[in-house]
Every structure is written in C-alpha cells, then in structure tokens.
Amino acid sequence: MHIYILKRVLAVVPVLLGLTVIVFAIMALIPGDPATAILGSYATPENVARLNRDLGLDKPLVQQYFIWLENLLHGDFGRSYSLNRPVLDEVWERFSATLILAGAALVLCTLWGLLIGIWTAARQYGWTDRLLTFVVLIGISVPSFWLGLLLILLFAVELRWLPASGMFAIYGGGDLPDLLRHLILPALTLSVVATGVIARLTRAAMLEMLRQDFIRTARAKGVSERRVLYVHAFKAALVSVMPVIGVQAGFVLGGAVYIETVFQWPGVGRMLVQAISTRDILLVQGGVVVVSACYVLFNLLVDLAQCWLDPRIQT
Amino acid sequence: MLLAVLGVALLAPALPLAHPDLTSPADRLKPPFSDGAILGTDHLGRDLLSRLVWGTRLSLAVGVTAALLAAIVGSAIGIVAGYLGGRADHLMMRGVDMLMAFPYILLALAIVAVLGPGLLNALYAVAVVNIPFFARNIRGATVAIAHREFVDAARLTGMSGLRIIGSEILPNVMPVIVIAMSTTVGWMILETAGLSFLGLGSQPPQADLGSMLGEGRKLLITAPHASVVPGVMIFVIVMSVNLLGDGVRDALDPRLRSGALSRPAAATRVERTDTPEMKPTGALLEVEGLRTEFQVGPRVYRAAGGVSFEVAAGECLGIIGESGSGKSVTALSLLGLVASPPGVITAGAVRLNGRDTLSMTGEQLRRVRGGQAACIFQDPLATLHPLHTVGDQMVEAIRAHRPTPRREAREHAVSLLRKVRIPNPAACARSFPHELSGGMRQRVGIALALVNDPDLIVADEPTTALDVTVQAQVLALLDELRRERGLALVFITHDFGVVAQLCDRVAVMYAGRIVETGATQEVLARPRHPYTRRLIACVPEPGRGRRTLDAIPGLPPSLDALPDGCAFAPRCDRAQAACRGGEIALRRDGAHSVRCLFPEGAAT
Ligand code: SF4
Numbered sequence: 001m002h003i004y005i006l007k008r009v010l011a012v013v014p015v016l017l018g019l020t021v022i023v024f025a026i027m028a029l030i031p032g033d034p035a036t037a038i039l040g041s042y043a044t045p046e047n048v049a050r051l052n053r054d055l056g057l058d059k060p061l062v063q064q065y066f067i068w069l070e071n072l073l074h075g076d077f078g079r080s081y082s083l084n085r086p087v088l089d090e091v092w093e094r095f096s097a098t099l100i101l102a103g104a105a106l107v108l109c110t111l112w113g114l115l116i117g118i119w120t121a122a123r124q125y126g127w128t129d130r131l132l133t134f135v136v137l138i139g140i141s142v143p144s145f146w147l148g149l150l151l152i153l154l155f156a157v158e159l160r161w162l163p164a165s166g167m168f169a170i171y172g173g174g175d176l177p178d179l180l181r182h183l184i185l186p187a188l189t190l191s192v193v194a195t196g197v198i199a200r201l202t203r204a205a206m207l208e209m210l211r212q213d214f215i216r217t218a219r220a221k222g223v224s225e226r227r228v229l230y231v232h233a234f235k236a237a238l239v240s241v242m243p244v245i246g247v248q249a250g251f252v253l254g255g256a257v258y259i260e261t262v263f264q265w266p267g268v269g270r271m272l273v274q275a276i277s278t279r280d281i282l283l284v285q286g287g288v289v290v291v292s293a294c295y296v297l298f299n300l301l302v303d304l305a306q307c308w309l310d311p312r313i314q315t
Numbered sequence: 316m317l318l319a320v321l322g323v324a325l326l327a328p329a330l331p332l333a334h335p336d337l338t339s340p341a342d343r344l345k346p347p348f349s350d351g352a353i354l355g356t357d358h359l360g361r362d363l364l365s366r367l368v369w370g371t372r373l374s375l376a377v378g379v380t381a382a383l384l385a386a387i388v389g390s391a392i393g394i395v396a397g398y399l400g401g402r403a404d405h406l407m408m409r410g411v412d413m414l415m416a417f418p419y420i421l422l423a424l425a426i427v428a429v430l431g432p433g434l435l436n437a438l439y440a441v442a443v444v445n446i447p448f449f450a451r452n453i454r455g456a457t458v459a460i461a462h463r464e465f466v467d468a469a470r471l472t473g474m475s476g477l478r479i480i481g482s483e484i485l486p487n488v489m490p491v492i493v494i495a496m497s498t499t500v501g502w503m504i505l506e507t508a509g510l511s512f513l514g515l516g517s518q519p520p521q522a523d524l525g526s527m528l529g530e531g532r533k534l535l536i537t538a539p540h541a542s543v544v545p546g547v548m549i550f551v552i553v554m555s556v557n558l559l560g561d562g563v564r565d566a567l568d569p570r571l572r573s574g575a576l577s578r579p580a581a582a583t584r585v586e587r588t589d590t591p592e593m594k595p596t597g598a599l600l601e602v603e604g605l606r607t608e609f610q611v612g613p614r615v616y617r618a619a620g621g622v623s624f625e626v627a628a629g630e631c632l633g634i635i636g637e638s639g640s641g642k643s644v645t646a647l648s649l650l651g652l653v654a655s656p657p658g659v660i661t662a663g664a665v666r667l668n669g670r671d672t673l674s675m676t677g678e679q680l681r682r683v684r685g686g687q688a689a690c691i692f693q694d695p696l697a698t699l700h701p702l703h704t705v706g707d708q709m710v711e712a713i714r715a716h717r718p719t720p721r722r723e724a725r726e727h728a729v730s731l732l733r734k735v736r737i738p739n740p741a742a743c744a745r746s747f748p749h750e751l752s753g754g755m756r757q758r759v760g761i762a763l764a765l766v767n768d769p770d771l772i773v774a775d776e777p778t779t780a781l782d783v784t785v786q787a788q789v790l791a792l793l794d795e796l797r798r799e800r801g802l803a804l805v806f807i808t809h810d811f812g813v814v815a816q817l818c819d820r821v822a823v824m825y826a827g828r829i830v831e832t833g834a835t836q837e838v839l840a841r842p843r844h845p846y847t848r849r850l851i852a853c854v855p856e857p858g859r860g861r862r863t864l865d866a867i868p869g870l871p872p873s874l875d876a877l878p879d880g881c882a883f884a885p886r887c888d889r890a891q892a893a894c895r896g897g898e899i900a901l902r903r904d905g906a907h908s909v910r911c912l913f914p915e916g917a918a919t
Contacts, residue, residue, distance in 0.1 A: 015416050022417070143508060143509065143512075213694070220652055221708075221763070222681050223681075223712070227715075235703075236701065254418040257424065277515075281428060284424070284428040
C-alpha cells in the first residue's frame with residue numbers, strides 16, 4: 001500500500017514537468033518578438049532589450065526552458081509589468097480567494113451531485129427521478145455566467161438579501177459571516193454545472209452497480225433494501241464517481257474565471273482575464289502554472305482516496 | 316426547438332429585421348415589447364431581436380466549427396495512435412494526457428493570451444482544448460478494431476496503412492466520433508460564448524451571444540433585458556444540443572432498449588392471476604406450477620414454464636439442464652431473486668415451511684432470505700462485494716437477522732470459516748474477496764450461506780467456475796455439511812457427474828420445464844427421456860477428459876417462440892408427428908416421472 005502511494009506521488013512529477021513544458025511551449029509560440037509582445041507595443045527599445053536579456057531569449061529554446069524552470073522552482077515567476085510587482089506575490093494573493101470559492105463550490109457540487117444521483121437512481125422512472133433528471137439537464141446546459149447574472153438580479157437587486165459582488169463588504173466587513181454572505185451566490189453558481197455532471201454519473205453508476213451480482217448476494221443475505229442501496233451499491237458506485245469528481249475540480253477551477261468576473265471576486269480567474277487584456281503574459285503564465293499544478297495535486301488526492309476506498313487498486 | 320433555432324440562424328439574412336449594427340441613440344435601452352423592437356434595444360439603440368438572431372448565427376457557426384476542428388484533429392490523432400500502437404501510441408497518448416492535466420478553460424485562456432483576443436482565436440483555443448477528449452475516445456474505439464480479422468485481412472493484401480485507415484477503420488469508428496461530437500458541441504458553444512463574454516472572443520461591433528451578454532452585463536441593473544435575452548438563447552441552444560446528444564447516444568446504445576439499464580427491484584415482481592390451492596405434503600420446500608417470464612418490450616421469454624417439485628428436510632435435489640434451460644431462473648425465483656425488470660413471476664407457488672414466499676411482503680421475504688433459506692452462487696468473485704472484507708460481509712449477514720454484538724458475530728463468522736476448512740480463518744476474515752483463490756472464495760460463499768443456520772440452501776452452480784480437484788473438495792464439504800446439519804439442498808448444475816456424487820433425487824430441465832425426475836440412481840441407470848439419455852452420455856468417464864453438454868447436436872429452442880408440443884422434438888431422434896401435437900404431461904411411473912410420448916425403453 002505504501003509503495004503504491006509512493007508510486008502515485010512520484011507519477012505526479014512528470015505530469016507537473018509536462019505542464020511546464022506545455023505552458024512554456026505556448027509562450028514560445030507567441031508570434032513576433034516575445035519581449036515586445038510581453039511589454040506591449042509602446043515599450044521602449046531599451047526595455048525590450050533588457051527583457052530579452054532577462055529572459056535569456058538569445059539562448060537556444062531548450063536552454064531557455066531550463067532557465068525558466070529553475071526560476072520557477074526558486075519561486076521566481078518573473079515580474080508583472082502591469083502591476084509592477086512579482087508575479088508570484090500577486091498570484092498567491094489571488095489564489096487564496098479562488099481556493100475559497102472553488103473549494104466551496106466543489107463541496108457543494110459533490111454533496112448535491114451524489115445526493116441527487118442516489119435519489120434519482122433509487123427512484124428510477126418515478127416522478128422524483130423524472131423531475132430531478134430534468135433539473136439536472138437544465139443545470140448542465142445553463143451558461144454559468146448568465147446564471148450568475150440572474151442570481152444577482154434576483155437576490156441582490158430585487159430581494160436585497162445578499163451582496164452582489166466582491167469578497168468582503170467595503171465598510172465594516174472582513175469577518176467570517178461577511179465572507180460567507182459574499183460566498184453564497186458565486187459558490188452556488190459555480191457549482192451548478194458540476195453538480196449536474198456528478199449527479200448524472202452517480203445515477204448511472206448506481207444503476208450499473210445495482211445490476212451487479214454482489215447486490216443479488218446482499219439481497220439473498222437478507223440485507224435491508226436501504227442498506228443495499230445506500231451502502232452496497234453506493235460504495236461501489238463511488239469508486240467510479242470519484243475520478244469524475246477529480247475532473248470536475250478542473251471545471252470548477254476553470255469556471256471560476258467566469259464567476260469571478262461576474263461577481264467581481266478577487267481571484268486568479270479575474271486576474272487572468274485582466275492580464276490577458278493588458279497582455280501581461282508573465283502574469284498569465286504564472287496564474288496558469290499555479291492553478292494547473294493545484295488541479296494536478298487535487299487529482300493526486302482523489303487518487304489516494306480512491307486507493308483507500310478500493311483495495312483492488314493496490315495489487 | 317433546435318431546428319427552429321437553426322432555421323432562424325440560417326435565414327437571418329432573409330428576415331425582415333433592422334440591421335443589427337444600426338445604432339439609433341434616440342431609442343436607447345427600450346424595454347421589450349415596445350414599438351418597433353419586440354425585445355427592446357441595447358445601449359446604442361440597436362434592435363435586440365435582430366442582434367440576437369445574428370448573434371445566434373455567429374455563436375452556432377463558431378461552436379460547430381470548433382467541434383468539427385477538434386473532431387478532425389482529435390480523431391486523426393486517436394486513429395493513428397490506435398492503429399500504430401506501441402511506441403508511437405504511447406508517446407501520443409502521454410502528450411494528450413499532459414493536455415488533460417490542465418483545467419479545461421485555463422488552457423483555452425493561455426492560448427487566447429498568446430494569440431490575442433478575437434473570435435477566431437477563441438475558436439482555435441476551444442478546439443484545441445477539446446482535442447484530447449476526441450483523441451482518447453477515438454483511440455479506444457480504434458484499438459478495439461485494429462486487430463479484427465477484416466483489418467488484418469486488409470493488411471495482408473498489402474494495403475498501405477493510410478488506405479486501411481480510410482477504408483476499414485474510419486467507417487467503423489465514425490459512430491464514436493458522432494457521439495463524441497454530439498456530446499461536446501454544446502460545451503463548445505458555451506465555451507466560445509464564455510470567452511466572448513469575458514471580452515476575449517468576438518470584438519465589437521461583431522457580436523455573438525457571449526459578447527452581447529458581456530455588454531448587457533454592464534447595464535445589468537438599469538436594463539436587465541439586455542443580458543437576460545442573449546442568455547436565454549445560449550441556454551436554449553445548449554440545452555437542445557444536449558438533449559439531441561442524449562438522444563443520439565441512447566439511440567446508439569442497445570442496452571437502453573433491452574431494459575438492461577433498469578434498476579432491479581428488491582424482489583422479483585409477482586403477477587399471479589390465481590394462487591394454487593394449498594395441499595400440504597409436509598415437505599420443507601414445495602414448488603408448484605412456478606412460471607417465471609422475462610418481459611422485454613413486446614416479447615415474452617418463458618424461462619420457467621410451470622415447474623413443480625418438492626424437497627424434504629435433509630434431502631438434496633439436483634436440477635440439471637443446459638444453460639438457458641431455466642434451472643437458474645427456477646432456483647432464483649424461490650426467493651424472488653430474479654432481476655425485475657425484466658423478470659416476472661406469473662404463476663405458481665413456492666412454499667417454504669408451509670408459507671408462500673411469493674406472497675410475502677418485502678420485510679417478510681427479507682427475513683426468510685439468508686435466514687431459513689440461503690443461497691450460494693456461481694462465481695464468488697462477482698457475487699461477493701469487492702470493497703468489503705469477507706468478515707464484514709459475514710457479520711452483516713448475521714446482524715441482518717439477529718441483533719448480535721459485533722464481536723460475537725465476528726467470532727461466529729471466523730468459526731464458520733474454520734468449519735468450511737479455510738486454513739487461516741482469522742486472516743481470511745480480514746481479506747478482500749479478490750485476495751483469495753477461487754476455491755477459497757467458494758468456501759467463503761458456503762460459510763456465508765451457513766451463518767444463520769438455514770433449513771434450505773439453494774446452490775446455483777457453485778462449482779462450475781472451479782477446477783476439478785477443488786470442485787471435488789467443495790462438493791465433499793457440501794455433502795458433509797448437509798448430513799451433519801440436516802440441510803435441504805437444491806443444487807443447480809449442468810453436470811451429471813456432480814449430481815451423481817451429491818444428490819438424492821434429480822430433476823432434468825429443458826426449455827423451462829422439468830422433463831424427467833426421479834431418484835438419482837434410478838434416472839442414471841434407466842433414463843427414460845431421450846434428452847436425459849443424451850445428457851448422461853456426456854458425463855466424462857474417468858481419464859477421458861471433460862465433455863460438455865454441447866455434444867448434443869442442435870440448439871435449445873428460443874424461449875420467446877416455444878414450439879407446440881415437445882420442445883425437444885427438433886433435436887430428438889425418437890420424435891414422431893404426435894410429439895408436436897400439443898401439451899405433453901409429466902407422467903408418473905412410481906417415483907420416476909417423464910414428459911415424453913415415446914420414452915426410452917418403451918416400444919416405439
Ligand atoms: S415427446 Fe417425442 S420429441 Fe419429445 S422427447 Fe419424447 S420422443 Fe422426443
């Protein structure tokens with residue numbers, strides 16, 4: 001078991017490396033002179049020359065990559081020219097906000113997704129199933145950024161129950177209840193699509209498991225139907241749903257880009273959008289690397305949880 | 316709905332609408348349903364309906380193009396990787412995995428960041444991030460057929476790899492590509508709209524639905540209609556595409572129609588028109604006229620067609636037949652364990668200790684299952700829960716019937732494991748099923764059936780999956796337990812050798828009916844039914860290797876179109892015209908009954 005865990009952890013290293021290669025490759029694809037692209041067309045020739053030297057652009061591509069990677073490992077992501085501060089500092093600050101939002105959304109979608117999936121599977125073809133399956137279809141089809149706007153209109157503008165934007169109230173906020181109030185709408189919006197996807201797959205997995213022979217054995221043992229559903233079938237279904245939750249983390253992290261823009265949440269996503277419009281390439285690079293790495297690590301956690309749940313994996 | 320949207324989008328140039336980019340400052344932000352603008356106007360006084368139609372056209376075009384692009388490139392990678400296999404495959408798939416390590420939208424953002432904002436760039440970005448999905452799916456489909464005969468045949472004729480891909484592989488993986496496209500086109504429309512919404516896609520004055528929404532958002536509070544309307548449109552499009560995708564997938568998935576995707580109910584559905592009279596024989600188990608059908612759509616498969624037998628306490632009855640003879644269905648019907656749908660019990664009665672299990676409530680039946688009557692199944696790897704330890708599964712069975720402290724239940728479980736001669740029972744209780752050998756697992760299956768001291772055990776081919784020596788050990792164990800505990804045993808098998816070793820009486824089933832029954836020795840020595848005789852002839856003689864039942868020429872009849880008269884007639888060498896005439900009764904001759912007009916040993 002320990003060897004297996006070690007193997008999984010080690011397997012993450014090449015993935016992270018590959019990730020940096022791809023990010024680097026995309027950056028290397030920038031048409032024209034990268035320094036000009038990075039600094040924008042109004043850059044002075046001196047600045048361009050300096051950046052060229054800083055980035056080591058006079059060296060061969062492979063060597064450039066290793067220099068860049070080494071800097072990354074030292075926590076040096078370069079300097080954002082539009083904010084005039086180290087990229088890492090900015091990304092780090094923003095990333096905590098994104099983590100709160102994405103984490104909340106992930107908890108929501110996992111809970112609701114599993115619950116709805118189980119409910120609908122338990123009542124297959126009943127009216128609860130039909131209704132919820134339809135709601136789920138709506139959920140996975142609705143553009144999250146639009147749903148966010150609707151929720152703002154309803155809960156913030158019409159009913160005035162919840163704040164429309166930001167992470168804290170400008171005056172007098174800053175404590176946990178304040179954060180939670182600000183968190184409800186964006187986290188809810190962000191979780192909707194993933195909830196739908198998880199619910200669908202849970203339902204399918206539950207139905208699949210309920211047809212397995214070991215369910216018949218459980219019934220033949222005289223186990224109550226409740227236990228058959230919620231313990232025997234659900235535990236087995238969870239094994240196939242877990243990786244999907246891992247993948248959904250990617251959609252939630254990515255979807256945060258929209259939601260942060262809609263709700264003006266000060267996270268990495270909004271930072272990225274701003275950075276793209278100001279062509280602050282290094283900032284984009286830093287943000288993408290950090291968020292992707294976080295996604296990879298989360299999937300490692302899912303993997304390990306999976307291995308705890310399913311003893312068959314280790315052999 | 317999708318058709319309507321498509322139609323409007325295609326006809327956009329022909330519709331009598333104001334020009335979408337025509338600004339008219341005087342008419343700014345008119346609410347919906349005002350004169351001249353049904354959906355109102357935006358902040359520049361442009362007609363929203365017209366912009367909506369044009370925006371839809373653009374969004375659809377971009378989404379579909381992105382899907383096509385991703386499908387073509389992704390499928391190409393997938394097919395080539397799947398066809399070549401080996402190193403190239405490995406390398407390509409690692410690359411694809413790397414791309415998948417990114418959160419989807421983030422990769423698109425990075426690409427747009429490099430290419431710069433713009434609708435075309437957004438299209439590329441969305442296409443690129445979807446390539447891995449296609450590559451993976453199509454590769455899977457390709458690998459599945461790359462070594463099928465027709466591909467090998469093409470290779471032998473010296474066709475070039477490219478031609479093989481084009482003429483043999485592509486047509487075969489096309490359905491997979493279509494399914495993949497139909498399920499992703501919705502996302503892609505959504506994602507491109509999203510990028511436009513962020514201001515990274517279409518740039519003004521060009522407007523797709525996403526950028527309309529983005530512009531509308533700035534006036535969310537003063538003019539909500541400007542953002543609500545394009546959103547509804549995106550929603551409608553994506554939802555109809557998803558519905559269509561589901562439809563396509565369902566249409567191409569044969570499992571859905573066969574009802575194989577339905578959840579089996581806790582107990583087999585019972586729909587009897589009348590319950591046979593009680594005429595107690597004093598036997599432990601009495602089965603009378605049991606009829607179990609599989610109802611799949613309009614078809615009815617009569618798996619068990621009126622089966623009657625009884626088993627006394629301590630007796631062992633063997634039920635033997637080919638696969639599809641209805642022997643397993645009969646056994647499972649006793650405790651309502653036939654999957655339903657599609658199984659339905661339409662007639663008969665099953666009385667255990669005088670109580671009809673078919674008319675029991677769910678809770679009554681639950682108490683009987685695993686209590687008075689237990690089951691042993693064929694393949695314990697599939698029939699034991701893979702994620703629970705053997706001990707936990709036994710403890711659960713004990714506690715389902717008797718409230719027992721966990722520790723005590725566990726001790727009982729371990730003692731039973733010892734009883735079935737598992738070498739290290741305590742360690743075995745801590746193992747998961749996949750960690751045990753086949754023989755050990757079947758012993759666990761037996762121990763599991765014994766936990767609540769049942770009166771009856773129904774064993775459905777418990778030794779079929781085992782090799783011969785282990786099989787003999789398991790049979791000896793069952794025999795010993797039966798004698799020691801006075802258990803009644805219903806033993807389902809297709810092997811007369813097993814019956815000879817274990818059973819007091821035997822019932823031979825064919826096409827859902829018992830065709831011959833009697834004491835084992837008697838039936839073995841003097842089979843009366845032609846089918847039985849052939850079955851016995853199939854028993855391997857020592858040192859001559861195994862022979863299977865397939866040695867009988869011909870196939871059993873299909874259960875949804877059973878012939879009139881004797882179902883065995885097409886394969887029977889004694890068949891005469893009268894055999895096909897009508898119902899043939901099971902005729903009694905002492906303790907030996909047979910369902911045949913011209914039984915063996917009689918003059919023909
Ligand atoms: S009834 Fe006729 S066809 Fe059927 S087994 Fe007997 S002899 Fe053969």
